[in-house]
Amino acid sequence: MANPPHYLAHRKSWNSWNTSNVKDGNRPSETAVEDMFIRQFMRGTWHNLFVSEVIIKRQHNIIRIAGIITRSIAPYKIYFLTGYTEELLSYWLQCPIKIELVTTDSKKDVVFKYI
Amino acid sequence: MIVGGVDPHLRSVRLLEKPIPHEKLCRELIRLQSTTASSTSSSDIYIPNRIERSPTDILKALESTISRDYTAPHYKFHDDPYLTPLSKSQIRNYALAKESGKKTAMWIREEHHNLFQHKVADPEIKAFVPPPIYTEESKVTEETLLYEISNAHVSNSVSIYNLLKGEVTIPTKQALLELLCFYNHDEPANVELLESRWFQLREKRIKNTWISRPEIDILFQFLKEQEPAVAAAAYNAMICGLAKYYNGDKVWHMYKECQENNIPLCIEAYNGIISMVSILREGEDKTKSLITDIYKAMATNGITPNIHTFNAALSATSMLKNKRIILDLTCNIFADIAKFKLKPTLTTYYYVLRILNKFDDAAYTPFIKILKSLKEETLTIQNAKDLYFFFVAMEMASKQLCERQAGEMVNELLLSGDNYKFIGDSYKESLYYRAYLELILATEEFETFYKIYSKLVPHVTIPEPSVMKAMLETLQLYPAETAIQYIPKLWSHMIMFNHLDTQYLLESILHLMSVHCKPVSDSSLNAQFAEIALIIWDHIQTQNAKKIQHIIMSNTIVGNIIVLLLRGGNFDKVKEILSLLIESPHLIVGILMEDYVHEIFELCLAQAHTPIIFSLLEYITSNHLEGAGEMARKLEKTISLTPTQKDMLINLVGNDILELQLSNELNEAK
Numbered sequence: 119m120a121n122p123p124h125y126l127a128h129r130k131s132w133n134s135w136n137t138s139n140v141k142d143g144n145r146p147s148e149t150a151v152e153d154m155f156i157r158q159f160m161r162g163t164w165h166n167l168f169v170s171e172v173i174i175k176r177q178h179n180i181i182r183i184a185g186i187i188t189r190s191i192a193p194y195k196i197y198f199l200t201g202y203t204e205e206l207l208s209y210w211l212q213c214p215i216k217i218e219l220v221t222t223d224s225k226k227d228v229v230f231k232y233i
Numbered sequence: 234m235i236v237g238g239v240d241p242h243l244r245s246v247r248l249l250e251k252p253i254p255h256e257k258l259c260r261e262l263i264r265l266q267s268t269t270a271s272s273t274s275s276s277d278i279y280i281p282n283r284i285e286r287s288p289t290d291i292l293k294a295l296e297s298t299i300s301r302d303y304t305a306p307h308y309k310f311h312d313d314p315y316l317t318p319l320s321k322s323q324i325r326n327y328a329l330a331k332e333s334g335k336k337t338a339m340w341i342r343e344e345h346h347n348l349f350q351h352k353v354a355d356p357e358i359k360a361f362v363p364p365p366i367y368t369e370e371s372k373v374t375e376e377t378l379l380y381e382i383s384n385a386h387v388s389n390s391v392s393i394y395n396l397l398k399g400e401v402t403i404p405t406k407q408a409l410l411e412l413l414c415f416y417n418h419d420e421p422a423n424v425e426l427l428e429s430r431w432f433q434l435r436e437k438r439i440k441n442t443w444i445s446r447p448e449i450d451i452l453f454q455f456l457k458e459q460e461p462a463v464a465a466a467a468y469n470a471m472i473c474g475l476a477k478y479y480n481g482d483k484v485w486h487m488y489k490e491c492q493e494n495n496i497p498l499c500i501e502a503y504n505g506i507i508s509m510v511s512i513l514r515e516g517e518d519k520t521k522s523l524i525t526d527i528y529k530a531m532a533t534n535g536i537t538p539n540i541h542t543f544n545a546a547l548s549a550t551s552m553l554k555n556k557r558i559i560l561d562l563t564c565n566i567f568a569d570i571a572k573f574k575l576k577p578t579l580t581t582y583y584y585v586l587r588i589l590n591k592f593d594d595a596a597y598t599p600f601i602k603i604l605k606s607l608k609e610e611t612l613t614i615q616n617a618k619d620l621y622f623f624f625v626a627m628e629m630a631s632k633q634l635c636e637r638q639a640g641e642m643v644n645e646l647l648l649s650g651d652n653y654k655f656i657g658d659s660y661k662e663s664l665y666y667r668a669y670l671e672l673i674l675a676t677e678e679f680e681t682f683y684k685i686y687s688k689l690v691p692h693v694t695i696p697e698p699s700v701m702k703a704m705l706e707t708l709q710l711y712p713a714e715t716a717i718q719y720i721p722k723l724w725s726h727m728i729m730f731n732h733l734d735t736q737y738l739l740e741s742i743l744h745l746m747s748v749h750c751k752p753v754s755d756s757s758l759n760a761q762f763a764e765i766a767l768i769i770w771d772h773i774q775t776q777n778a779k780k781i782q783h784i785i786m787s788n789t790i791v792g793n794i795i796v797l798l799l800r801g802g803n804f805d806k807v808k809e810i811l812s813l814l815i816e817s818p819h820l821i822v823g824i825l826m827e828d829y830v831h832e833i834f835e836l837c838l839a840q841a842h843t844p845i846i847f848s849l850l851e852y853i854t855s856n857h858l859e860g861a862g863e864m865a866r867k868l869e870k871t872i873s874l875t876p877t878q879k880d881m882l883i884n885l886v887g888n889d890i891l892e893l894q895l896s897n898e899l900n901e902a903k
Contacts, residue, residue: 189315193323194330196316201334209342212354212361221315 136176149176152211156183163203167191169228181211184218186228196221303692309428320731321695325432325659332428367392375401382408385421391448399451403459407466410452414474418444432659439512443478461496469502476505481512492530500539503531507545511552520549521562540575544616547584556591563588579612579619579655586625590633597634600626604642612652620657623647624665631672640672666694674703679711683719690726698735701727705741713750717758720745724765733772736787743769743793747800754800763801766794770810777820786821792829799836804845807833811848815855824856834864841872850885861886 121130138149153174160172160183170186183203187196200217207215222228306317310327318324342349346363354361364386367373373393378401381390394401394409401409422430449471456467468491475484488506491498510523524546531538543566550562563585570577582603589596604626612619623643630640647653647665656662666689673682686704690696696704704723708716724742732738746765752758769790777783791814798807814821825833830853837845846868853861865886868874874882 193316193318194326196311197327197330198334198337200311201331202338203334205335205338206341209338209349209361209363212352212358219311219313219316221313 133171134174134176136174138176155210156181156207159207160185160203164199169222169225179213180216181207181213182216182218183207186220186222188225189221189223301692303688305692319691319729321663321697322731324695328428329432332426335426365389367396369396371396373397375405379405379408382412385412385416387412387416387420394448403456403463406452406456407463407470410449410456410467411470413446413449413452414470415477417442417474417478418446430658434660435658439479441478441480443475443480443483465496465498468496469499472498472502473505476502476509479509479512481509484509485513497534498536500531500536500542503527503536503538504541504545507542508548510545511549518558520553521558524549524562538569538573540570540578540581541616543570543575544578544580544584544618547581547588548618551584551587559588559591578615579607579622580616582607583618583622583625586622586629590629593633596629597636597639600629600634600639601642604639604646607646608642608649611650612655614655620655620661623655624657624661624668627665627668627672631668631675635672635675637672637676640669644669663694663697667697667700670694670696670700671703674700674707679707679715679719682707683722691729695730696726698732698738701730701732701735701738702741705738705745708745709741709749716745717750717752720750721761728768733769734776734784736784736790739769740787740790740793743790743797747793747796752800759797759800760802762797763803766797766801767803767806770794770798770806783820785819788821788823788825788829791821792825795825796829796832796836799833802840804837804840804842808845808848811845811852815848815852818856824858825852827858827860830858830860834867838868838871843868843872843874843878847878847881847885850882854885 126132134149134153136149137143138146156174157172160168164187167187167190168185169188173184175182175184196219200219204215204217305312307324309331310316310318310324316327318327342363346366349363365371367377367389373396375397378390378393378397381393382405390409390412453467453471457464459467468487472484472487472491475487484506488498490496507524507527510520510527513523528538531542546566547563550559550566553559553562570581585599585603589599614620623646626643627640630636630643647656656665670682670686670689673685682704686696701723708719708723720742727733727738727742743766746762750758752762773784773786791810795807795810798804798810814825818824830849833849834846837843837849846864850861850864852858853864865882869879869882
């Protein structure tokens with residue numbers, strides 16, 4: 119998070135993984151807008167839960183949304199939100215969506231550097 | 234031909250491109266020589282035929298390279314310590330919570346279907362598009378109705394039919410009648426909601442659940458007035474539907490009507506009628522004649538029976554009670570199956586198992602024969618009852634035959650190929666594994682059992698309290714050294730699977746620790762056991778604090794807890810427990826047994842812990858138990874008491890006992 123863009127691939131990785139922006143890539147602008155939409159959606163639906171960036175990975179027609187969340191709500195609620203997000207986003211983006219989560223006890227676990 | 238990947242000639246040319254030191258060249262040449270020599274020996278190269286691969290073959294090949302992780306949860310859960318379910322109820326809750334989220338999303342799409350009309354996917358994917366809603370304004374045709382019927386949307390089909398005011402062709406009316414008869418009052422289950430189906434408890438009782446809907450009656454009345462072929466099809470649909478929802482009387486009525494009017498029925502309708510024979514309850518002897526009558530009717534109409542006909546007949550047979558009639562009928566049915574060269578399905582064998590169930594040990598040989606013949610077949614699902622086979626087979630192997638080999642054969646059959654789909658639902662799966670674990674426990678050494686147990690638990694199944702109880706009871710039959718190894722493992726599982734509220738399990742494990750595996754007094758195990766006892770006591774107290782109705786513990790549980798705590802040296806807690814027992818004796822069933830009281834006394838006396846002895850004496854006197862006087866005397870003899878303590882003792886047991894003792898001592902002195 120605390121790295122400027124030119125450190126991409128050096129000190130941090132990409133937040134969106136897709137091949138839209140290679141030469142003759144498919145739907146570059148649509149992909150960018152959809153990724154923005156997904157991030158907004160995740161921020162709103164998983165309110166105050168994500169402690170990492172929302173990572174969006176696209177392979178063929180599957181979109182995998184990954185990230186680290188805190189354990190501040192009960193596990194069954196996390197499962198509810200997973201089912202809800204996967205289904206609703208796949209209606210919206212019309213392709214299969216998968217949520218890949220890792221949980222952590224406190225926000226501090228993902229802070230690696232203080233400025 | 235190029236052999237060994239690279240042409241030796243080419244290789245030597247390439248070698249000449251760069252100047253190479255002499256030595257290196259020599260080595261290279263020797264190497265080349267050896268490769269050519271080895272490859273000429275197998276000069277004939279066989280090029281295999283191309284193998285047709287399916288799109289998922291590469292995934293299957295990859296999957297076969299990884300072994301199963303027995304510590305991971307089912308793949309539908311997140312592999313994260315916080316999100317891993319630990320008990321049966323959690324498995325159910327989490328899986329259904331996820332599905333509930335899915336349903337919520339479906340509901341939102343239905344409520345705001347106008348917002349989901351955008352088209353991103355090309356070509357369009359039907360599953361992502363909101364389902365159409367039919368109102369007064371929507372333009373519908375017969376095609377729309379046929380489309381909805383083919384997708385099995387009952388309510389949509391009915392509303393379109395009403396919008397069309399019933400003006401459709403006869404084949405469409407027949408299709409709608411068939412749809413309504415098949416689903417009657419319920420909508421077809423959504424195939425996407427797997428978890429709801431997996432955890433659903435199905436109605437086991439056979440009872441009439443047919444609801445007569447006006448649409449069905451109107452359609453049927455109309456169709457049966459038409460030409461004979463149409464009327465026959467309508468009767469077939471009605472009989473099949475009524476039989477599916479167990480409306481025996483109406484099925485029989487229609488069957489008679491068809492016979493009177495010479496209406497030809499199809500094989501499915503006959504199968505439905507045969508399956509109703511047991512519901513009509515006409516008496517044992519009549520079953521056989523009824524089935525024979527139907528067979529005759531089929532023969533005169535030129536209908537060839539299929540395997541489902543005989544399955545239905547077997548189902549009627551399995552309901553009978555007279556063993557002679559059952560054997561007779563079953564033999565006839567199997568002769569017929571052989572005569573028509575039909576292949577028995579899992580359902581056939583399920584009913585055979587139900588029949589064999591009545592024959593105790595004699596069932597063994599046919600049971601093994603069935604398993605052997607099934608082993609050679611690839612099973613396909615043909616009937617809803619197919620899902621009952623495996624758990625019934627395992628229960629038979631476990632309870633009726635108690636034969637490890639038979640159980641292992643069933644398990645092998647279940648795990649071979651993709652037979653696991655026949656396990657049915659979560660309820661049947663847990664019945665299956667309960668029977669399997671109990672069978673192994675009863676027939677094998679505990680060590681072997683535990684190896685199998687740790688592969689299944691918690692990866693595949695979670696043991697029910699009854700299985701846990703059987704395990705603890707079996708451990709009591711083993712010498713203490715063996716049993717001690719397993720106590721911590723089982724205890725951690727009991728905590729994990731929430732078994733702390735089950736009293737008989739607590740009783741068993743406490744008995745194991747305090748009586749069966751009693752450690753020597755200076756063993757470190759005492760402290761560990763005391764810790765377990767403390768956890769149990771604290772758990773019960775927190776439960777009591779939460780609930781209005783208190784848990785009433787058995788006296789052996791409390792006795793064992795106190796003894797274990799004392800052996801582990803936790804005197805403060807024992808004092809607390811005893812004073813609680815004196816204050817509220819209603820918390821335990823009965824009173825502490827004499828053995829425990831004595832052991833508690835001896836343990837305290839050895840440690841010279843007078844406060845607990847006083848509490849114990851108070852408990853004894855308040856409950857009018859015997860032995861207080863003797864204990865008091867012993868206490869006074871062993872430990873020198875202060876005057877206040879002596880006063881307390883006199884208050885508790887009365888002066889006469891102590892004085893008696895004093896006078897005895899005086900007499901002895903004289």
